[in-house]
Every structure is written in structure tokens, then in C-alpha cells.
Amino acid sequence: MERKDTEPRVGLFVTCLVDLFRPTIGFAALKLLEEAGCTVEVPVAQTCCGQPAHASGERAEARAAAETTIETFEEFDFVVAPSGSCAAMLKTHYPSLFAGDPRWEARAASFAAKVHELTSFLVDVRGMRSLRTRLDASVTYHDACSGLRELGVKAQPRELLKSIEGLDLIEMRAPEMCCGSCVRHPASSAPIARTKTDDVKSAGVTTLLAGDLGCLMDMAGRLKREGSNIEVRHVAEVLAGMLDAPPIGRRNAIALERSV
Template identity: 65%
Template sequence: MNMETRLAASTTTNPSVGLFVTCLVDLFRPSVGFAALKLLQDAGCIVSVPETQTCCGQPAYNSGDRADSREIAMQVIAAFEGFDYVVAPSGSCAAMLKKHYPELLAGDPVWEARSTAFAAKVFELVSFLVDVRRVTSVDAAVDASVTYHDSCSGLRELGVHDQPRALLASIDGLSLTELRDADVCCGFGGTFCVKYPDISNAIVTKKSVAIEESGADMLLAGDLGCLMNMDGKLKRRGVAMEVRHVAEVLAGMTDTPPIGGRL
């Protein structure tokens, strides 16, 4: 991104951003974190990665463990509330922080107000770039046909749909083929795939067929859990397709092996 574009993208001079890396990125795909860091810095942000961050608490929350979910929420808020913004390369985790923390801590004389203020500055990565920083293009070139899966949390809870497509359209050499039923769940659903494996497998089987039918070279999405689930099913069906987090492509960081290893 050239300086003129970067300045046009800036609505607040060099805001501080706390990058919420997410568990899956930290443990399975650190390259997504580095791609997010690059994109945020290119957008003029001062980025920090608090070492005290932990899980967002969604597995406990989805399992009905409200006590541990509240403890995790308070720890995350304390670690991140000093930043101007909190950004996560995951619609699922961002929605947990933004939508469900205030619900968990409602009625608490101290934490209700803190959780509300915290939630107001939480964003999914690509939504933050487009909606807050007003980024309209990225400096990347990828010679590939891609298709895009809209993850449930990002789409339904945060309204992330047009933003990634707008930035993907600015990449040299890239063409987007819309995925049939792009807004239908991939079957991962966090703990859902563990509790209901047969239903999860049926859902991801349909999704993998639609992905193959797209004829695209590469599958993209904004949530690593969805991507790992779809990649696993594609490989089990013998479908050779490159699978990546959208941040890696937007950052031009496609020199690393795709999710699941080399094709």
C-alpha cells in the first residue's frame, strides 16, 4: 500500500490495536497472525500482542459453563481494554468478545460497564480494515481463482460479507468465483462437531461438494476452524485444493504451505 492510500485509509492517526491472535492461529497457523499484523501495520495502526491473552472462552460458553466463561471474559477484558481497538482474525472469536461478553457480565456492578466499553471497540480483522480504517485496496498479487466461504459468526453476528470481497477484488491476478451456498455452515461449529459428529460430517460433505464444483484453485475464509474442517474433508474426498485464511492472501503472504500442508 502506497503512502497516499495509507493516509486515505486512516480515520484516526495511528490508533493502538490489541491483536487477539486466537487459540487456533496460535497453535496451528501462526502465519495468519503475522498476516494480520502486516495488514494492520500497513493500515497505520500501532499493534501489540498482549502476552496475557488466552482463549476467548467460546468453548466453555457453548458448553453452558457460564462461571468459567465469565472468568475468561474478565481476564481478556483486563488484558485488552487499554487499546483503542481490539482486532481478531476470526469472526467467531470477535463475535464472542463483542456480542457475548456483555451478556455474560450484565448486572455486575463493575464488569458490566467495562464489558460494554470493551465490546464497542472489538472488530473482526477485515471488517476493521474496511469499515474503520477505510482501506480500499491491498498491495498483493495472487495468480489464482478463489472461492470464499462466509463463516456463520462473522456473517450473522458481525455482518462480514462485502468487506473481504472488496479487498480481494483489488488483488492483481486474482479472480473470485462465488461459492454455491456460501452462507451455509461448514459443519464445524466449535464443540458442535464433537457433540454431533454425524450431523457435522453431513454438513461438511455438502459444503465440500459445493467447493469442488466451484472449480476454484483456492478456498478462502476468515475463520481458521472452518478452514481446517473444510480442508480435512476435501482431502478425505481426494480433492486437491489450496486452502488459506483470507488474511494471508490479502497480505501477499502465500509463500507458506497451505492449510493441511502442500498439495
């Protein structure tokens, strides 16, 4: 696509989970960004953001991933990720990784200033307020921890969802409560996850949405084990009207054939 001079150039940071398990989220993000008047590129050189290494205390490995990401994306006007946790890593943790390094500190800070979570970018930067799509469904939205607490993503996805014709957004009792996916010890995470899925089911909705695939995959697995028919989808898929793929946690015939 030929770029117009007025269009910002956006680098789409797809994330590892989206690339490996749910590419439709990446395509949905691309569609939304283009509808918001952006020229979008997906650099093939992108790799993991380094969050797993950072969370494990492997600072050298995290820095190596961060250097690669900065070098790959720093030429863009903006860097957008359809994930609160990955966007938070790029925006809030990269500067601390390079604090005091005369070669990288300013470079990391400049890069971090360009980074945005997808719905936040659409609403806060591009001024998107409504979407021309329809979905006849009742949905509830889970506020993933990193996007909410590190980036302030709360109202933005809801504002866009409320513009969708036919969609009924119903809040669960505790949408901001952790789903347990980031807790490493099963004895601690299981009760958190059970409380979360109980809350989701009590909302009486057909669909669970969130902006972080890691959370969605864990909640989809638990809901399925509990016998629930609630569909689980990334918010970008709904906002873009790209619902051809089966809900998260359910495989279609093509996927099953490939796994045999």
C-alpha cells in the same frame, strides 16, 4: 516501532487456533493492520476468549476468561481478531456474560465496542479499499457463521480480494451455508460438511478462503480425504501476500521433522 500520534493503538487478539496451528495468520494480520496505519501490539497475557466454555454452558469458566481478556486489552483503542467466531464472542457475548453485574457490566460494554473482526476493521474503520499484492489464482470464499450472522462480515473480505491483481473471485452456490464444523454430532455434521465441500469443488477454483481457522481446518481435512487438490488458506494470508507457508492441512518438511 515508534508510534505516531495519529496512529490508533490496536491490540491484536491472535486466537488459540492461530497461535497453536497457524501463526502465519497472526503475522499476516499484523502486516495488514500496520499497512492500515495502526500501531499494533500483541499482549503476551492473552488467553482463550472463553468461547468453548460459553458454548458448553460453563458460564463461570467463560466469565473468568472474559475478565482476563478485558483486563488485558481494555487499554487499546481497538481490539482486532482474525476470526469471526472469536470476535463475535468478544463483541456480542461478553456484555451478556456480565449483564446486571455492577462491577463489570459497563466495563464489558465499553470493551465490546472496541472489538472488530480483521477485514471489517480494515474496510469499515480504516477505510482500506485496495491492496498492493498479486495472486494468480481462482478463489472462492466461505462465509463463516459467526462472522456473517453476528458481525455482518460479508462484503468486506470480498472488496479487498477483488483489488488483488490476478485474482479471480468465483462465488460458490451457497457461500453462506454452514460448513458443519460447529455441529457437535458427527451424524449431523458429516452431511453438512459433504454438501459444503461439494459446493466448493463445483466452483472450479484452485483455492478456498475464509476468515475463521476452525472452519478452514475442518474443510481442509475433508477436501484432502476426498482427494481434492484445492488449497485452503485464511483470507489474511492472501490479502497480506504471505503465502510461504503450505496450505492449511498440508505440512512442510520442517513440520514433519518436528513431529517425528
